[in-house]
Amino acid sequence: MPSLTTTSHSLAQAANAAGSDVRMTAARKEIYEVLAESRDHPTATDVFLRVKPRIPGISLATVYNNLEALTQSGLIKQVNLERMPSRFCANQHEHVHFHCDACGCVMDADVQANIDPPQHWHLPAGAQINRLDVTIRGLCPKCAAQ
C-alpha cells in the first residue's frame, strides 16, 4: 500500500507516491484537490458542486470520469455503502471507515497499531493481503449524544 509521508496535497506528489501515471488535466487536478481538502467523503455530486466554482464549465459526467480515473490509479478510494451513492476519499494514510447509521456521515479511522489481519479473521490459507477495506458502522459522537 502506498504511504504518503508528506502532508502536501499536490497531485504530482501523490501520483508519484502511488506509482501512478495518471494524466494531470486541469479538471483532474481540481477534482483531486477538492477531495484532498475534504474529510467528509463527498459523493460525485458533492465533488461536482465544489469543483464548479473553480471550473464553471465542468459537467457531472466529467467529474464522474475523473473520479473513476483517480480511483483506478489508486490516488483516491471509492467508498461504497449499501443503498447509498459512492463516496470518495483522498486520505492516503492507512485507515478504515466509520459510518454513522443515523446521519449517514463517513469518518476516517486511522489504524492505531500494525494489526495482523490473519489474527482477526479466518482468511483462506495462503491468501495474500493487498489492502484492508473495512467499514465500521455505528453512531457518530453527535448522534450517540442525542
Ligand SMILES: [Zn+2]
Ligand atoms: Zn451521525
Ligand SMILES: [Zn+2]
Ligand atoms: Zn477515508
